[in-house]
Amino acid sequence: MPERSLNQKASDLLGERLMSDVRDHEIQFWDEFLVGQTRYYNYRKIYEGLRQSLEAEQLEAVRDLIPYVVDNVIANFLGMLENVEFEVAVHVEGGTVPSLDDVTDGLETALYGEEGWIVRYSKKGYDPFGLEKDQ
DSSP states (O other), rough: OOOOOOOHHHHHHHHHIIIIIIIIIIHHHHHHHTTTOOOOHHHHHHHHHHHHHHOOOHHHHHHHHHHHHHHHHHHHHHHHHTTTSSSSEEEEEEEEEEEETTTTTTGGGGGGTTTHHHHOOOSOOOOOTOGGOOO
């Protein structure tokens, strides 16, 4: 197997960490929230309000939206990072990639597709509505 380039190492590291520390974490948090498993008082109050105003099927529909919302936030954040006036370097074993722009052809698009970060690194799955099967 050929040695991965610094850019590939940086892309893999960024993708792995975003998927585990942000995407999977947030999806898990909101999944637990929507079944009332939160230790935060303010969130518990919000959950009780939702539970009183929404039917179980409606709460499930909200739950199904969570991965899409989280993915959209991550994509927008990555898009913003590509369009700012400063550089964000990535330090990996073997060196430093001086700019996120060098990590991949498009940070936003690195999330999606068969070789995207979501498929490769997320433990929370992808496409909960089965939309890709309809194409």
